[in-house]
Amino acid sequence: GGIITQTPKFLIGQEGQKLTLKCQQNFNHDTMYWYRQDSGKGLRLIYYSITENDLQKGDLSEGYDASREKKSSFSLTVTSAQKNEMAVFLCASSPGGPVAETLYFGSGTRLTVL
């Protein structure tokens, strides 16, 4: 088995701040993902990466940057936090390349913007 570790667990920021969320996995999976979960909505894909140094935009990439410098880590940057924003950001990984299916998730980072 493996584990996905997301840091920090809770993130509180100010409007306009640049905030970075980190994710590490030891499954040796090729593909990693960042999802955002808002209350009442399904998970929405922000960015994904098929392999080291690869970045692909998801459905919600505007306002975010991502970085995959190593196979085991995938970071997400909120480029300018929006006031009163509250969401849970979930990192995930999967073994397959472009035919990825079963995802394994981290425990999430809860973002609150004051």
Next chain:
Amino acid sequence: AQKVIQVWSTTSRQEGEKLTLDCSYKTSQVLYHLFWYKHLLSGEMVLLIRQMPSTIAIERSGRYSVVFQKSRKSISLVISTLQPDDSGKYFCALWELLLSGSFNKLTFGAGTRLAVCP
């Protein structure tokens, strides 16, 4: 248009009851898989069930089963003998094999939040 539809956003039950969570989906692909995930209060997202074309994989042992009606494009998660620990948010997800060469990704429903009262 939503591809994965979970009608109930929240529900509550008493301990010991049986619960069915409904999910319907839309796809024109021949090959697809369906998943049920549970989002724990701790933030962790846990895979419960993976439904493939002709087989089902129960990833988490316990009181989970599914009712899969392919012709109706419906997959329901059944949890028997509810316990307070079953509280959480349950997501249905669809993975489609796209032959166009574009990346195949999961599409999630909006989730159903379950509260189980002792």
